[in-house]
Amino acid sequence: MADFVLRPAGREDFPSIRALIRDTRINPTGLDWHRFVVAVTPSGVLLGCGQIKPHRDGVLELASLAVQPQARGQGIARAIVLHLLEKEPSRPLFLTCRSRLGRLYRKFGFTPVSQEHLPPYFRLLSWLGNLFRGILDEQNRLLIMRLEK
Ligand SMILES: CC(C)(COP(=O)(O)OP(=O)(O)OC[C@H]1O[C@@H](n2cnc3c(N)ncnc32)[C@H](O)[C@@H]1OP(=O)(O)O)[C@@H](O)C(=O)NCCC(=O)NCCS
Structure with a gap:
């Protein structure tokens, strides 16, 4: 099991979030760091991320779920999804x-x-x-x- 903590993203996380999204080749649009939750190692290295993205018509999307290849299969995506679902009850x-x-x-x-x-x-x-x-x-x-x- 990877040693990680979940926390809201900060501005300083944005370059790592953008790089992870780019490297995993998922939708690179709408990456406002304010909406992200990140999984990081105790020393602060980004392992994974995800967000709830609001669309103009008010529809909400669970989006940008990505985990570094070397950290996969250890429950990080699961933890991020559960956290986001709890944080956004709509x-x-x-x-x-x-x-x-x-x-x-x-x-x-x-x-x-x-x-x-x-x-x-x-x-x-x-x-x-x-x-x-x-x-x-x-x-x-x-x-x-x-x-x-
Ligand atoms: C998909 C991804 C986020 C999964 O991250 P992860 O941390 O390895 O996932 P977890 O270890 O938390 O697994 C959660 C559950 O999903 C399942 N799962 C994980 N990867 C899966 C896959 N590729 N296919 C099917 N099920 C998968 C696991 O079996 C696990 O089930 P369990 O809770 O019953 O054990 C990761 O592989 C990734 O970043 N992929 C590239 C980006 C991507 O495709 N993102 C999704 C955009 S929709």
Whole structure:
């Protein structure tokens, strides 16, 4: 088990957050550090991060979940998700991920959302995802999930 603590991000964490998001190749937009929670070693090295991102229409998204490769498989993402879900009790909460990660999020109660129940932002994403559907294998297709309670 990795030795880590969770805390709200500070301005000084932003370069490491941005680098982790870039290196893990997840959505690099909307990275306002004020919204992030970070997992750090006792000496302050960034191990992982995540945020709840509000969209213009008020829809909330669990986003930017990433853990350094050498620190994976030790419960850091789980701790970050639980922390964020507790900190932000408003529901529903949406997220997007690759299909293969659906298993991770189902453990917290997220379920896949059908196209007709998507708010506009996620409907657009879904439409874009469908454009690339043919060239992505099943595991890497876009999945949009929602947590109701
Ligand atoms: C996905 C990621 C955040 C998981 O981080 P992690 O710290 O290794 O995850 P944890 O150890 O906390 O695992 C939490 C649970 O998710 C499951 N899980 C972890 N990685 C998984 C994967 N790639 N596929 C399916 N399930 C996975 C674990 O089995 C664990 O289940 P358990 O609680 O029943 O034991 C990490 O692999 C990562 O940063 N990937 C690259 C960025 C990314 O894809 N982020 C997600 C954007 S939607």
